[in-house]
Amino acid sequence: MSIAMDKTLMVMSLEEEDVPFDLPDLPELSSIERNYLSLIGRILNPDCQLMPILIVEMPRKWQKVGKCRGVALSKEKFQFLFDNEFDLLDVMDKGVHTFNEWTLVIERWVENPPEDYLQYIPLWVQIRQLPVNYYTAESVDALGDLIGKVDTVAFDPTKVQVQNYVRVKVFFDVSRPLRKQKVVNLPKGGTATILFSYERIQKRCYECQRLNHEREVCPFMLRKRQLEAAERKASGSFMNIVKPLVLKPNDPLFGVLKEEQVGINPITGRQRIAPDVVEGMRQYLLVANIDERRVREERVKKSVAQAEADPIAKKSMLSLEPIPKITNILDKQKGIVFNYEDVCSESSPAVMDYGVQTPKLMASAISAGSMQTGSIMVEPRKSVSALARLGEVPNLYQFSSTVKRDCPFVASSSGTIIGKAGISRRRPTKTK
Incomplete structure (x- = not known):
C-alpha cells in the first residue's frame, strides 16, 4: 500500500500551472441592466459602522423603505438598488451621507469605474474671516481650493448677506484631513487666519482631523509617540530624510522647471501640474537642434510662469481642472455644521444647530x-x-x-x- 502511494506522489507535480478562468460573455451572467439604477458606497470607519445594520437602516434614514434594497459587497463596500430613478437622484442630491455619525462615500454605479472612484465626496464648506479687501469670488475659489476641487461658489456681491461666511462646494478627498484654519499671507503685507466649517460632517478624528478613525486609534498619534520615544532614546540625533527628486538629471525638463513647480502640492494633496501637461512639455523639448531646444525651453519657462501668476489659468491650463461655477443662491443645499468640541466643553446638553446654546x-x-x-x-x-x-x-x-x-x-x-x-x-x- 505504501509503495503504490509513493509512486502516485512521485507522478504528481507540485508546480501545476493555475490557469485563470474565462467567464463566458453571456447576457444571463451580466447584471449591468439591473445595476443601472443603483448606488455604490464605501464605509470609512468599519469599526464604528457595522455593515448589517447599515443595510437595514439606510432606507429608513433616506425615507425610501420599500423603494430600495441593499447588498453588502464586502466589509467596506455596499450597493443599493432602487426601483426608479427619481428616488436614486433624490438620495444623491442630499449631499454628504452619514451612518452612526460617521461619513459615507456614495456615488452612482458606473460600468468601468475610474481610479479615484469612491474617493471624493461633495462637501459644502463655510469660509469665515475673509479679508475685506479680497472679498471676491476669485478669492473664495482660491481659498476653497485648499480643501478640495472647487465645483460651485455661492457668492453674489449684489445681495444682502446676513451670514458671516461664504459657502463653496468642493469635491473633498476623504483620505485627507479636514483643515480647520489656514494662515494666508496677503499680497501687500500682513497675514489673515481663515476659518473653515464643514456642513453635514459629524464625527472625525480630533488628532489628525480625518474621517476614517477615532482619536484613540489614530495612527498619526501612535507614530508621534513612537518618534518621541525614539528621539528621547537617541538624544535627538536624527538624520534628515532626503525626498526623491521628481525631475531626474536625464529628464528633458531637468533645469527647465524647478523642483517646487512639479510633483504633489503638500497643501492641496494634488499634482501641481497634470501628468499629461508634463508629458506634453517633455515631447515639446525633444528636438535635435540645440538652438531650437533653447528657444523652446524659454517658451516653456515663460508659459508656466504666466499660468502660475493667474489662479484661473493655473487651474485650467496646468492642473486641467474645470473652472468652478458661480451661483447667486447663497443657501443652496445648505446643511448643519456639527461642532462636537463645543458640546463637550459645555455642561448643558441643550445645544441647538450652529453651536448656539439655549437656556434651560x-x-x-x-x-x-x-x-x-x-x-x-x-x-x-x-x-x-x-x-x-x-x-x-x-x-x-x-x-x-x-x-x-x-x-x-x-x-x-x-x-x-x-x-x-x-x-x-x-x-x-x-x-x-
Whole structure:
C-alpha cells in the first residue's frame, strides 16, 4: 500500500500551472441592466459602522423603505438598488451621507469605474474671516481650493448677506484631513487666519482631523509617540530624510522647471501640474537642434510662469481642472455644521444647530424670580417637562372681576395649561 502511494506522489507535480478562468460573455451572467439604477458606497470607519445594520437602516434614514434594497459587497463596500430613478437622484442630491455619525462615500454605479472612484465626496464648506479687501469670488475659489476641487461658489456681491461666511462646494478627498484654519499671507503685507466649517460632517478624528478613525486609534498619534520615544532614546540625533527628486538629471525638463513647480502640492494633496501637461512639455523639448531646444525651453519657462501668476489659468491650463461655477443662491443645499468640541466643553446638553446654546426652562424660571400681580405674590410656573417628571400639579388661582375660585390645572399634550378633566363650574340652568 505504501509503495503504490509513493509512486502516485512521485507522478504528481507540485508546480501545476493555475490557469485563470474565462467567464463566458453571456447576457444571463451580466447584471449591468439591473445595476443601472443603483448606488455604490464605501464605509470609512468599519469599526464604528457595522455593515448589517447599515443595510437595514439606510432606507429608513433616506425615507425610501420599500423603494430600495441593499447588498453588502464586502466589509467596506455596499450597493443599493432602487426601483426608479427619481428616488436614486433624490438620495444623491442630499449631499454628504452619514451612518452612526460617521461619513459615507456614495456615488452612482458606473460600468468601468475610474481610479479615484469612491474617493471624493461633495462637501459644502463655510469660509469665515475673509479679508475685506479680497472679498471676491476669485478669492473664495482660491481659498476653497485648499480643501478640495472647487465645483460651485455661492457668492453674489449684489445681495444682502446676513451670514458671516461664504459657502463653496468642493469635491473633498476623504483620505485627507479636514483643515480647520489656514494662515494666508496677503499680497501687500500682513497675514489673515481663515476659518473653515464643514456642513453635514459629524464625527472625525480630533488628532489628525480625518474621517476614517477615532482619536484613540489614530495612527498619526501612535507614530508621534513612537518618534518621541525614539528621539528621547537617541538624544535627538536624527538624520534628515532626503525626498526623491521628481525631475531626474536625464529628464528633458531637468533645469527647465524647478523642483517646487512639479510633483504633489503638500497643501492641496494634488499634482501641481497634470501628468499629461508634463508629458506634453517633455515631447515639446525633444528636438535635435540645440538652438531650437533653447528657444523652446524659454517658451516653456515663460508659459508656466504666466499660468502660475493667474489662479484661473493655473487651474485650467496646468492642473486641467474645470473652472468652478458661480451661483447667486447663497443657501443652496445648505446643511448643519456639527461642532462636537463645543458640546463637550459645555455642561448643558441643550445645544441647538450652529453651536448656539439655549437656556434651560427651569433655569430661566428660577432666574426670573417671583412675579407680583397686584397685592398677591404668585410663584413662577414650572415647566411642563419638570411637572411630568415630578408628578406635581400646582395649585394656581384664577382671578376675574367678580369671582375668585380654586382651579387645579394639568398640562396638555400641546404644552398648554388646561383645567383638570372631570371638574366643571357649577352654573344655574338655562331656565333659571
